[in-house]
Amino acid sequence: MISIKGLYKQFDQLEVLKGIDLEVEKGKVVVVIGPSGSGKTTLLRCVNVLETPTKGVLTIAGQTLDFSKNVSKKSIASFRRLTGMVFQNYNLFPHKTALENVMEGPIIVKGEDKAKARKKAQELLEKVGLGDKIDDYPSRLSGGQKQRVGIARAMAMEPEVMLFDEPTSALDPELVGEVLKVMKDLAREGMTMMVVTHEMRFARDAADEVMFMDGGVVVERNKPNEIFSNPKEERTKRFLNMIM
């Protein structure tokens, strides 16, 4: 479903991604871990083409972008629609209700009919447990509720793949569980997911694979049980010792 080949990203003189290769099969969940500055966010932003990779080939659901060639704006826009992104800080529109936040993308980007978009948004908000909050503005929602709106909003675009960048790290501890539950439900329903998170419980329960990044490279990838109980690389051991 996702194929990343030889992905590089450079900001000015700083090379942040140094040749990332990754395959994620349809319906699988990959959790990405690694120290601050290792390139996790940059990797997700490249997959979503919010950043343009310096080099490399991305394929999602049969669509390919090869960044060693010229890539048109149109092909980027169509590629971006394959992925839904959930951000640490929700990025909701403050002047729109929960429902309007979820409806916006399908109407503006996909030109969907308003009534249809409304119905779908309502269903998605019910699914994430916010059926009674659809007319509330973000300022009236808790962090966990805002993040669940963020997930519903990404899902409304009917992406092939969902990308999560530390979706629970801005939340009070008691609100983390409700967001992780929604993510686990999505995983169970067969959504293909890349998740940057420090929630090792989530990684254990929901990930098919955990990928440890450091310094812009993939140091080690394995099944959660393997990598947590039997990390092979020194750098992985040191990192896991620090966070677990």
Ligand SMILES: Nc1ncnc2c1ncn2[C@@H]1O[C@H](COP(=O)(O)OP(=O)(O)OP(=O)(O)O)[C@@H](O)[C@H]1O
């Ligand atoms: N737009 C940018 N311009 C210049 N440098 C950037 C930009 N975005 C990220 N970087 C640099 O790229 C490196 C990797 O950043 P990135 O945000 O991908 O790390 P991360 O692994 O997500 O870290 P964290 O765990 O703190 O979120 C950092 O050194 C960062 O300063």
Ligand SMILES: [Mg+2]
């Ligand atoms: Mg980050």
